[in-house]
Amino acid sequence: MKSKLVAYLLWWFLGVIGAHKFYIGKTGMGVLYFFTFGLFGIGWFIDLFTLSGQVDLYNARYGQPKVGSAQQQSQNIVVNVTTPAGTVPEVRISAEKQVLALADQSSQLTLRQIVSRTSLDVDEAEEAVRKLVARGMAREQIAEDGKVLYDFN
16 A cells, blocks of 8 residues: 555655656656656655545555555455335246135135135146145035035045
8 A cells, every 4th residue: 555645755755756757667758757757746745745646546556555464454345236116026836726725714625715715727627636636635525506625534
């Protein structure tokens, strides 16, 4: 890390021969200042206003503090990602789980009830019920009025 105070002291006392330019790593400009006496004093005078920024630029490029030094700084980047207002991420629950959750509310269901009370279409509901019947988790029954009922007792 280069000090602005040191840079300005070098500029004041040895600026016409480019000492401050050498200090901040601008060797080419330092040599030019040395042979032209600070660009005939004009460059030396302009540096009065720009030297602070030149030191900041040097420190930003090369002035990384050594690990463990007192000047070492920690930088954390935090990115908060949210969903746009009014939107809820879609969570897909399996067809079988939807049917079983509905069966917890009513032990006998028709296919129409399953389709109307879940997010399943007719084909998905029918396939899910077939799987549950095949696994012994439900029984298919025909009601007196001819409706097909699925019993989950």
